Amino acid sequence: MLKLDKICKTYRVGAFGRHELHAVKDVSFEVKAGEVVSLIGESGSGKSTIGKMILRLTSLTEGTISFGEVDIAGHRRADLREYYRTVQGVFQDPFSSYNPIFKADRVFKMIKDEYCPHVPNNVWKEKVDSSLESVGLNPDEVLDKYPHQLSGGQLQRLLIGRALLLDIDFLVADEIISMLDASTRIDVLNLLADLKSRGLSILFITHDLSLGYYISDRSVILYRGRIVEMGTTEKVFNNSLHPYTQMLMVAVPHLHEKWQDTDVELEYEQIDPSSVGCPYYGRCPVAETDLGCHRENPPLIEVEPDHFVACFLQKPAPIHERESRPGVW
Amino acid sequence: MSLQVDNLRVYYQTLSGDVKALDGATFSIADGEIMGLAGESGCGKTTLGNSLIRLGSRMKYVEGDILLDGKEVPIWDQHAMDRFRFEEISIVPQYAMSAMNPTRKIGTMVSELLNSRDINYRASLPELKKRLDLVKLTHDVLGMYPIELSGGMKQRMVMVLSTLMNPSLLIADEITSALDVSSQRAVAEMVVEFRDREFVKSVIVITHDVSVLYQIADSITVMYAGKLAEKAPTDTIIDAPRHPYTEMLTASLPEIGVKYSERRLEGIPGKPPLLLNPVPGCRFRDRCPYAYEKCEEEPPFREVDNNHFVACWKAFEDYA
Numbered sequence: 001m002l003k004l005d006k007i008c009k010t011y012r013v014g015a016f017g018r019h020e021l022h023a024v025k026d027v028s029f030e031v032k033a034g035e036v037v038s039l040i041g042e043s044g045s046g047k048s049t050i051g052k053m054i055l056r057l058t059s060l061t062e063g064t065i066s067f068g069e070v071d072i073a074g075h076r077r078a079d080l081r082e083y084y085r086t087v088q089g090v091f092q093d094p095f096s097s098y099n100p101i102f103k104a105d106r107v108f109k110m111i112k113d114e115y116c117p118h119v120p121n122n123v124w125k126e127k128v129d130s131s132l133e134s135v136g137l138n139p140d141e142v143l144d145k146y147p148h149q150l151s152g153g154q155l156q157r158l159l160i161g162r163a164l165l166l167d168i169d170f171l172v173a174d175e176i177i178s179m180l181d182a183s184t185r186i187d188v189l190n191l192l193a194d195l196k197s198r199g200l201s202i203l204f205i206t207h208d209l210s211l212g213y214y215i216s217d218r219s220v221i222l223y224r225g226r227i228v229e230m231g232t233t234e235k236v237f238n239n240s241l242h243p244y245t246q247m248l249m250v251a252v253p254h255l256h257e258k259w260q261d262t263d264v265e266l267e268y269e270q271i272d273p274s275s276v277g278c279p280y281y282g283r284c285p286v287a288e289t290d291l292g293c294h295r296e297n298p299p300l301i302e303v304e305p306d307h308f309v310a311c312f313l314q315k316p317a318p319i320h321e322r323e324s325r326p327g328v329w
Numbered sequence: 330m331s332l333q334v335d336n337l338r339v340y341y342q343t344l345s346g347d348v349k350a351l352d353g354a355t356f357s358i359a360d361g362e363i364m365g366l367a368g369e370s371g372c373g374k375t376t377l378g379n380s381l382i383r384l385g386s387r388m389k390y391v392e393g394d395i396l397l398d399g400k401e402v403p404i405w406d407q408h409a410m411d412r413f414r415f416e417e418i419s420i421v422p423q424y425a426m427s428a429m430n431p432t433r434k435i436g437t438m439v440s441e442l443l444n445s446r447d448i449n450y451r452a453s454l455p456e457l458k459k460r461l462d463l464v465k466l467t468h469d470v471l472g473m474y475p476i477e478l479s480g481g482m483k484q485r486m487v488m489v490l491s492t493l494m495n496p497s498l499l500i501a502d503e504i505t506s507a508l509d510v511s512s513q514r515a516v517a518e519m520v521v522e523f524r525d526r527e528f529v530k531s532v533i534v535i536t537h538d539v540s541v542l543y544q545i546a547d548s549i550t551v552m553y554a555g556k557l558a559e560k561a562p563t564d565t566i567i568d569a570p571r572h573p574y575t576e577m578l579t580a581s582l583p584e585i586g587v588k589y590s591e592r593r594l595e596g597i598p599g600k601p602p603l604l605l606n607p608v609p610g611c612r613f614r615d616r617c618p619y620a621y622e623k624c625e626e627e628p629p630f631r632e633v634d635n636n637h638f639v640a641c642w643k644a645f646e647d648y649a
Contacts, residue, residue: 189589209585
């Protein structure tokens with residue numbers, strides 16, 4: 001449904017833009033209809049940039065993003081409007097997504113003016129009410145209120161409800177849980193799971209591994225703009241092969257399992273890692289110069305069906321076991 | 330007992346009246362104890378942490394006593410508190426990443442800070458460098474501006490700075506929240522290391538992330554709507570909580586290995602009460618599945634087991 005093919009985002013930095021910074025480099029993956037894909041990475045890994053590129057909020061330097069076989073880069077005015085009818089995003093901070101001097105439900109009115117100006121008001125109201133109910137809100141409690149009168153969880157659900165008004169097929173959910181409280185975040189997560197069962201595809205961008213595991217079918221692990229590991233969520237989490245993913249798995253705090261029991265050497269971040277070679281080379285405990293980790297970037301290879309890893313230490317699976325060509329699900 | 334807090338009340342003054350953000354907290358922390366303080370946003374955990382070191386301009390001390398190592402801490406007297414700050418009680422504030430002066434090199438800022446306390450920077454330098462080694466920061470950071478460091482490095486720098494005078498009590502407010510998982514673990518383990526090396530005697534770690542507390546805290550205190558709900562040793566809070574709020578809060582946390590299709594977790598319906606004029610009685614009762622008539626009366630914060638305090642009528646009944 002949505003296909004990313006070798007997308008790159010390069011920023012020119014330094015005096016006169018003499019240096020290049022690859023925020024996203026050669027990222028390819030696909031999100032199928034009715035599928036939840038987690039995009040997991042630490043800050044600076046490029047995960048939000050990918051979300052923004054899908055939403056056309058920032059341009060691509062290289063590569064293509066196609067939605068249902070159509071390259072979205074070519075969309076102009078009318079096409080773009082139609083594109084946003086099917087693809088919408090919800091972002092991290094619900095408080096800054098609203099204009100504080102207008103009532104919160106203005107976001108619905110803007111959708112109506114832009115996309116459904118001919119729908120009679122009473123029909124529209126029913127539509128809004130049913131959309132609010134589907135995100136677990138009581139319309140009487142949230143309509144006609146200013147943003148400061150609503151809680152973060154309510155505002156976030158209003159935004160999801162707004163996206164649903166358009167009958168979208170694809171939702172980019174960029175860290176939508178992280179600003180919410182523990183007691184309400186699981187409700188929003190369950191809501192996404194319900195929407196998925198109704199056929200919505202979701203790109204779930206997060207830095208929280210346990211949230212990613214809870215909701216997604218597939219996971220993509222990013223490190224400094226590159227995919228280091230991706231595949232079925234169970235395979236990536238339970239049989240992590242890239243040293244970076246392995247480090248993440250032991251660093252994440254679990255209930256019922258203390259850190260002392262999983263002893264690993266935590267690699268501290270370096271100030272200036274080299275720009276050639278494997279992006280993880282500077283921190284990698286198993287890097288070997290014989291393999292060329294310091295000068296070449298390892299390609300993403302399929303090590304078992306539907307499980308890809310970018311590490312020279314991994315051997316590809318025999319051809320007959322592979323499901324697809326590398327880099328594409 | 331390193332810290333004893335007795336019936337502490339701190340309100341926020343607003344135009345529409347006092348917001349009872351911290352309404353009667355009574356607890357104690359033993360020497361060498363790392364106490365985790367957990368709760369949702371707006372439950373008063375940061376208010377509690379801040380009131381132990383500095384009351385903001387809108388914060389009003391109402392009543393309560395604080396003893397640190399047997400000495401009274403006069404939190405109502407800004408001037409008298411100066412003796413305690415930094416040397417006896419220190420804080421790593423929320424958003425510590427932006428706690429450093431962006432226009433000063435870190436070393437300059439540290440020396441200005443120490444000078445303001447009449448401490449010689451040069452004399453403290455060897456100890457400072459030793460501690461930088463401990464948290465794996467190069468000595469070069471003293472010649473750098475804060476912007477040159479990553480979030481995790483800034484957090485470690487602020488930690489070193491806050492504990493330089495070996496305070497008796499360290500308040501660590503949301504120190505891991507803005508960090509990536511790998512630096513999160515490094516910073517959290519640093520807190521334990523600092524305690525083990527006796528740089529700090531006892532620590533209050535304030536966070537909304539219970540799973541981090543499970544890793545590092547000796548005991549966990551759960552707050553709800555300005556009141557303490559439960560305090561117990563860490564394993565007891567996680568495995569055998571007695572307050573329904575603690576139980577529902579820990580049950581709603583997703584973990585790796587839990588998928589919605591296999592085990593659907595439930596949140597807590599409803600939202601916390603406004604603290605402007607809270608209704609009398611248990612403040613959790615509107616959201617509590619076990620609430621009954623007795624809950625209209627306010628439950629005391631009572632010790633039901635060794636070091637296990639809880640404020641819930643049902644818990645008193647069940648374990649009487």
